[in-house]
Amino acid sequence: MSEVGYSYLDELNDIQRQAASCIDGPVMVIAGPGSGKTRVLTYRIAHLINKGVIPGNILALTFTNKAARDMKDRIERVVGSKAQRVWAGTFHSLFARILRVEAHRIGYPNDFTIYDTDDTKSVISEIITQMNLDKKVYAPGVVRSRISAAKSNLITPKAYIINDELMAYDKMARRPLIHLIYEKYAARCLRAGAMDFDDLLLQMFRLLYQNPDQVREKYQRQLQYLIVDDFQDTNYLQYEILKLLTIYSGSRNNICIVGDDAQSIYSFRGATIENILQFEHDFPELQTFKLEQNYRSTQFIVEAANEVIHHNKRQIQKKIWTDRIEGNKIKIIKAATETEEGKRVADTIIEQKNRFNLQNKDIAILYRTNGQSRVFEEQLRRYNIQYRVYGGLSFYSRKEVKDLIAYMRLTINDKDDEALKRVINYPRRGIGESTIDNIAQLADDNDLSMWEVLTKIEFNNRSRKSIGDFVTLIRAFKAKAVKSNAYEIADYIARNSGIIELLKSDKSIEGLGRMENIISLLDGIKEFVEDDEIQLNEEMDKDKSLSTFLQTISLMTDADQKEENPDTVTLMSAHSAKGLEFKSVFVVGLEENLFPSYMALSEGNQIDEERRLFYVAITRAEELLTLTYANSRYQYGSMRYNDPSRFLEEITDKNLDSIISIHKKEGFPEPKILGNFRPLGSKKPMISVNPGDFVAADPKQIKPGMEVIHLKFGQGKVISVDERMVASIVFDGLDENQDKRIMLQFAKLQIVE
DNA sequence: GGGGGCTATGGGGGG
């Protein structure tokens, strides 16, 4: 027996331990799904700290803020509270925090506003109008994504014009003036003291690039150990920033990237796997580790995932394997319509909860588009199953919440024209559209913000008094902001802007809901002010300003919101599910034109990415995986009939439950045997029941002592029936000591004569 | 300046 005590490194397998303890020089970790990536990251950072590295010198970039928080908490369990001093967060949130200290160096106010996608589109839309361009040709959304793509590739407006490829593409798409819109948009944002999401990266780059002495060197010294999770989803610009922080004279190149090319699913926002190849080129002395053992999922799931991803050509060679050979095969459910799909998923959830003793939180429904959540919500409500929908319209994107926030934004940064336009006539104070247009035009002509126009120019039209009142109001808010904390200001604004008064007068159910949202926004700000959790480093710990609050919520996603009810079924997009795991996963809507999305099918080479997304979705499952599709569904007002997804065909029968084959040409025969899940751990074969011969009995006839047949469990004996119509039944194929509690109102049972 | 009703059109993923 060794005298050396237990070490946290003992909890890792060989390759994990090597990856975690190789802390000098560049490291690349290729981590398959469920391969203990988070564990490696956690122990790597803990190891660094135990070796004497100061926590504040470690920068860990994660994909979500929640992932960062979870990671810090795990590290804390190993090294104690100093773990909280590690710089951990998303690229966007950490850079936003740095820019809040440094932005003045590159011409922005430190209290800059963050423009969300709506703000951006609205600015672009206004520019397009002013340029007299056709909004059908120059659709603001399309223009925005071109600009976003340019920024993600570090292409400035000047560089855009001389980029033949971009210009040729725009010309071909009959949008040759995008570069001009881009230029004007950038100028507008600067004038408004606003950064969009891409700017948080781009301006961070500029800051470091243009200030080598004062700033870059400071952060190079500060952030000596870089760890980048989900590196496959970083874009060119993000990588260039990482290089500015890492590559310099005397650097030890302590950068560790962790990723999986097979899980790259964000190319639509500029992510490129080229970064992995480039990394090998930029750091030739790097050490590579491949984590190939999957600890998450059973063999059927791992094998199916391998089968699917094998259809992609370009990938880093690896073989994901598991030793969890027990388990249930993958179940495919076919439904006639989207409603039936919802019903059958809800039924299966009830069944799984009963049979496998699952809680709601063990279960997730994953879909390709957020719009698919509705039918599942309806069916889960019918059964009174608690659920939570992630994504879609988040709290902070509700109109009334945005309205109040716009007042706060304007109070903090009066150059924020988008906020000003939102509130100048809300609640109505008689400043109409033409007046607002006039103000916007004056602002543009004189290169002023709209607020400057309001305060510096004498208005002689009939809006004059209204404008004066509005200016007085905002000035009062600004005065209040000087001497109060975030909650006091917000409360003051809510009361004095007229928003609360307006909402109170609306007695409809929706109106009450809106009022509740305003109250919970204020509660949220109060909580923010009173929260004593340590954040990042001391310099920023005590910053409870309204400005910090606004920044925090701009970068917050649904997943970052605290859970009110911890035991809920999770409904989310396959994208949002990245990094998560559940005992039972339903991947729904597996149809051509939906998953894979028709956008991917029509625009050519995006099938591989859809397949990676499907790969991500199915590898979230630990034990039970159910794939569903509907023959028809309502899409955009009309009934659509889609073929089953090609991805279903890529899983071979040996990993599929029952004998379902999908023959596209011949239609889709009913499966011969409906699901025959085995309970986890059971080795007994199930009795299968042919649904064709099955006749369900009236639930009221089911009495104790009867022999019954259940479509999924096979034959069994009814032990008891209670007043809620819940029957206790012992099934022949299952563990005889373990009765199943079947809800008769849902289950269909045939009585054996 | 404000509100209501009609028509055309979009159509994904998210920080």
Next chain:
DNA sequence: CATAGCCCCC
């Protein structure tokens, strides 16, 4: 199906 944008009327 949703909703943005438009026109028309008060």
